[in-house]
Amino acid sequence: MTDANSNTMLDGERFLDSLDDGREIWFEGERVDKVTKHPAFAKAATSIAGLYDSLHDPDQQEKLTTVDKFGQRTHRFFAPSYSAPDLEASRGAIEVWQRQTFGWMGRTPDYKAAFMAQLAEGHSYYGQYADNALNWYKKSASSVLFINHVLIDPPVDRNQNRVDVRDVYVSVEREDDNGIYVSGAKMVATGSVLTHATFVAVNSGVAARMEAGRDDDMAMVFLVDMSAPGLKMICRPSYEAAARNPYEAPLASRFDENDSVIIFDECFIPWENVLVYRDIETTKGFYAHSGFFNRYNLQSATRLSVKLEFAAGLLMMGTEATGTDQFRAVQTAVGEIVAMRETIWALSTAMVQDPEPSIGGTVVPRLLTAAASRIYATNVWQRVRDLFEAYLAGAPIYTISGPQDLLNPELRPTIDQYFRGTGLEAEARIKLFKLIWDALYSEFAGRHAMYERNYAGNQEQQRLDARRWAIDRGDARRYRDLVEECMASYDLHGWVS
Numbered sequence: 001m002t003d004a005n006s007n008t009m010l011d012g013e014r015f016l017d018s019l020d021d022g023r024e025i026w027f028e029g030e031r032v033d034k035v036t037k038h039p040a041f042a043k044a045a046t047s048i049a050g051l052y053d054s055l056h057d058p059d060q061q062e063k064l065t066t067v068d069k070f071g072q073r074t075h076r077f078f079a080p081s082y083s084a085p086d087l088e089a090s091r092g093a094i095e096v097w098q099r100q101t102f103g104w105m106g107r108t109p110d111y112k113a114a115f116m117a118q119l120a121e122g123h124s125y126y127g128q129y130a131d132n133a134l135n136w137y138k139k140s141a142s143s144v145l146f147i148n149h150v151l152i153d154p155p156v157d158r159n160q161n162r163v164d165v166r167d168v169y170v171s172v173e174r175e176d177d178n179g180i181y182v183s184g185a186k187m188v189a190t191g192s193v194l195t196h197a198t199f200v201a202v203n204s205g206v207a208a209r210m211e212a213g214r215d216d217d218m219a220m221v222f223l224v225d226m227s228a229p230g231l232k233m234i235c236r237p238s239y240e241a242a243a244r245n246p247y248e249a250p251l252a253s254r255f256d257e258n259d260s261v262i263i264f265d266e267c268f269i270p271w272e273n274v275l276v277y278r279d280i281e282t283t284k285g286f287y288a289h290s291g292f293f294n295r296y297n298l299q300s301a302t303r304l305s306v307k308l309e310f311a312a313g314l315l316m317m318g319t320e321a322t323g324t325d326q327f328r329a330v331q332t333a334v335g336e337i338v339a340m341r342e343t344i345w346a347l348s349t350a351m352v353q354d355p356e357p358s359i360g361g362t363v364v365p366r367l368l369t370a371a372a373s374r375i376y377a378t379n380v381w382q383r384v385r386d387l388f389e390a391y392l393a394g395a396p397i398y399t400i401s402g403p404q405d406l407l408n409p410e411l412r413p414t415i416d417q418y419f420r421g422t423g424l425e426a427e428a429r430i431k432l433f434k435l436i437w438d439a440l441y442s443e444f445a446g447r448h449a450m451y452e453r454n455y456a457g458n459q460e461q462q463r464l465d466a467r468r469w470a471i472d473r474g475d476a477r478r479y480r481d482l483v484e485e486c487m488a489s490y491d492l493h494g495w496v497s
């Protein structure tokens, strides 16, 4: 048992220091020395550090933190919830953090807390590795650790059995008294360069296809410190590094969560970091058992609600600046985004106020509500982009190359005259439209659209899961009974009395 009410949560400075651990990050052909100082990642690191600082802000601590059953003060979503009000308070904490990033960081540390928190009660599922699971809960909650996850195999040879793609997919090479050695790659780990550890497993679709006797070397769940020798992160381009200044790229320059490919090269995993090893049944079941699915959709829906508020605000201000805001059709576009925000928020409210029981007396959002939120949410952002393109139309392209144009005294009067908005001076109008560009049309925006659509699994799997769960949980019986009842009320001779 930890000391009563211990507070060992990281603050921003200690978070940044904790990343200076020799981790192997590759960017543009070079190994990154200090990730928190590197122009590709430094501002995103500062944004995350701000979240950690808020945990210690007396004005925010009540809303953001709680004390868990071990006496550790932690972010509310890092501890399990035991009642609907508990879960609602956790949503409040998620929302506070999301408002700090305007909904533009998907993988803040609370995302993976959706899984880690449940280990407080669910550790015994991991059998001989149960103590590892409990210790990881305690570590994660007490420090509010930032953990990323990698579930998906690289998009290579998907038509093969996994075991036949061992040159690319993650498998165990060998084991000794101290742990296991793994090699292979995982598709992508968002934000991983700024995290403390990666959680490695397979998603439910892949797990379902695994077979004992064939796939055992790949039937594992484990965590790895990001500084582990043999763990490489190979980054995509950095939109933060490409952003020349905040005026031009106010989002990309501070919220770019680099998605890196993680490669294990005979990476050593000590036994204390292993949760499942060469065990097909436990690998198959851990996802459903953990409550992760139910809970991550709460984090995601809360985040997306904030992002949709931001989108509604942007479209209102953008159309006011162009002088189109009073046109009826343009107003419908704003109304539609408002409705999307309200729908997602209502789904999150259903998730917290009407939960289902889970392991060890905890409650988690109802599975089918979470599944509905997942399907709806992953299509919303595409529609937002459609609406901007149709109703703000070409206005975002009416712009200048950069702040230098405004700072040039020769050019400035021309810009002031011709680039003004409706009731808005040129500098303010350009500032607004640069933000709109970054949110909807930049490379950062393109990656966001791809993220929203895909991060929760492929579009078909999302729907197949909803169907299967409706059948497995008896909801489908209710649907069919309703049809049976309707058909029983008439026959060939007319109404049955």
Ligand SMILES: Cc1cc2nc3c(=O)[nH]c(=O)nc-3n(C[C@H](O)[C@H](O)[C@H](O)COP(=O)(O)OP(=O)(O)OC[C@H]3O[C@@H](n4cnc5c(N)ncnc54)[C@H](O)[C@@H]3O)c2cc1C
Binding pocket: 148, 149, 150, 151, 152, 155, 158, 187, 188, 189, 190, 191, 259, 447, 450, 451, 454, 455, 456, 457, 458, 459, 460, 461
């Ligand atoms: C920006 C971004 C960030 C991401 N971050 C992370 C992260 O941090 N961690 C992580 O683990 N993942 C992450 N992902 C990966 C994400 O989870 C996957 O993209 C998602 O699960 C879809 O998988 P896929 O892209 O491999 O598509 P696929 O699963 O290959 O699906 C594409 C299509 O192929 C077909 N298909 C695929 N498999 C089958 C099958 N077995 N049977 C029949 N048809 C099939 C279907 O028509 C499907 O719609 C991220 C993705 C993006 C884009």
